[in-house]
Amino acid sequence: MTQDSKSPSIQPPKSTSGRRGFLSVAAAGLAGIMIAPGVRLIEIAQAATADTAPSRGASSKVRWGMLIDSGKCASGCTDCVTACNTENGLSGETRATDSQWIRKIEIKEVRTGKTQSLPMMCQHCAEPPCVDVCPTGASFKRADGIVLVDKHICIGCRYCVMACPYKARSFVHQPLSNQKADVPRGMGTVEGCTLCVHKVDKGEMPACVSACSDAGHGAILFGDLNDPNSEISRRLASYPSRQIREDLNLNTGVRYSGI
Amino acid sequence: MRPFAGFSFRSVCRVFALGLLSATALTASASGAVPQVAAGRVPLPIIESARGDKCVQDPALMRRNHMDLLKHQRDDTMHGGIRGAKYSLKACIGCHASQATGSVAAASTNFCQSCHAFAAVRIDCFECHSSKPAPTAAHPPSPQEKPAQTAAAPQVQGLALHQQVKP
Numbered sequence: 001m002t003q004d005s006k007s008p009s010i011q012p013p014k015s016t017s018g019r020r021g022f023l024s025v026a027a028a029g030l031a032g033i034m035i036a037p038g039v040r041l042i043e044i045a046q047a048a049t050a051d052t053a054p055s056r057g058a059s060s061k062v063r064w065g066m067l068i069d070s071g072k073c074a075s076g077c078t079d080c081v082t083a084c085n086t087e088n089g090l091s092g093e094t095r096a097t098d099s100q101w102i103r104k105i106e107i108k109e110v111r112t113g114k115t116q117s118l119p120m121m122c123q124h125c126a127e128p129p130c131v132d133v134c135p136t137g138a139s140f141k142r143a144d145g146i147v148l149v150d151k152h153i154c155i156g157c158r159y160c161v162m163a164c165p166y167k168a169r170s171f172v173h174q175p176l177s178n179q180k181a182d183v184p185r186g187m188g189t190v191e192g193c194t195l196c197v198h199k200v201d202k203g204e205m206p207a208c209v210s211a212c213s214d215a216g217h218g219a220i221l222f223g224d225l226n227d228p229n230s231e232i233s234r235r236l237a238s239y240p241s242r243q244i245r246e247d248l249n250l251n252t253g254v255r256y257s258g259i
Numbered sequence: 260m261r262p263f264a265g266f267s268f269r270s271v272c273r274v275f276a277l278g279l280l281s282a283t284a285l286t287a288s289a290s291g292a293v294p295q296v297a298a299g300r301v302p303l304p305i306i307e308s309a310r311g312d313k314c315v316q317d318p319a320l321m322r323r324n325h326m327d328l329l330k331h332q333r334d335d336t337m338h339g340g341i342r343g344a345k346y347s348l349k350a351c352i353g354c355h356a357s358q359a360t361g362s363v364a365a366a367s368t369n370f371c372q373s374c375h376a377f378a379a380v381r382i383d384c385f386e387c388h389s390s391k392p393a394p395t396a397a398h399p400p401s402p403q404e405k406p407a408q409t410a411a412a413p414q415v416q417g418l419a420l421h422q423q424v425k426p
Contacts, residue, residue, distance in 0.1 A: 054344035180393070
């Protein structure tokens with residue numbers, strides 16, 4: 001980028017009205033202050049207006065969540081799982097040592113024999129136990145409610161794997177290659193559903209949500225739980241829904257209806 | 260007095276010569292120009308030319324501070340969700356991916372690997388991060404990746420000691 005040449009030079013004030021002149025000089029000087037080596041406020045401002053503006057980042061005003069209608073979730077359909085594996089570069093194997101970010105489970109009412117199918121993944125709790133137990137702070141909750149693992153900090157102790165009531169975390173046992181450009185993954189770290197954070201930051205839907213609606217099921221609804229006018233909030237307000245393991249008071253971001 | 264004077268003259272000469280040498284070395288490094296061809300016995304890294312026309316910062320500054328800039332950006336991206344900013348690793352890879360291998364670290368001549376092998380600093384980035392840009396129109400997946408990976412330039416072959424070895 002060529003912002004260097006565009007940095008404002010400090011012009012002497014033309015008018016001699018002291019106060020205004022002083023302020024303009026002070027403002028120009030402030031814009032030139034380095035906030036990191038080579039990073040200046042003015043460059044950040046200019047970069048934000050460019051075509052390739054960086055995403056605005058996670059805001060605490062939103063809380064991303066999902067509503068899964070298990071009535072629409074077809075038994076045996078694994079489109080969401082396949083889409084997740086493709087999007088995030090997972091192998092799709094289901095051995096004990098393979099990563100599974102989302103899996104389909106079948107639940108059965110013992111007395112009536114009624115079975116239901118639903119996807120299970122990180123529930124993006126408001127009070128995540130994985131964050132509570134993490135000794136290094138690698139497991140964290142973003143401002144917009146997405147629970148992630150910072151693999152730069154993760155030491156692979158797997159305490160979070162133990163703490164998660166949903167078995168949503170996996171540990172990478174083998175060295176990996178050919179990871180997706182948007183989804184860094186590596187041996188010795190814990191990982192789990194990121195709610196396709198790289199897509200959400202771009203304003204897109206998570207891969208499982210798109211795949212489910214593309215397949216015609218439309219069983220997964222994604223949206224902002226904090227916005228009372230969002231489709232997900234309205235549906236949660238008008239129809240019964242459940243959190244899995246409600247007794248734990250985790251206030252999950254993923255809700256289920258029809259179970 | 261006499262031997263002292265002789266000693267002093269010799270040492271002054273020595274100090275002067277040393278100073279001249281270090282000054283030359285300093286200007287050479289400050290100018291930021293890394294020669295492509297080794298002048299002496301020590302092989303220098305081959306810097307493959309990038310795709311874009313200009314780096315996001317002065318190359319000399321990037322050479323010294325890229326790790327700090329990347330680390331700062333990494334935390335902004337990971338915890339703050341700010342993607343596509345000026346110092347993102349993806350932007351680096353987008354410009355610096357080799358024309359032959361499509362990667363910044365696949366072969367010993369690739370941009371990151373060549374310098375890091377020279378400086379004997381192991382790159383941990385690409386154990387998790389992809390060293391290749393996401394396939395787009397500008398970066399079609401290269402069909403000749405395999406032969407290019409095996410063909411290492413003889414100039415940096417001796418420096419391959421510090422390449423990442425996956426356990």
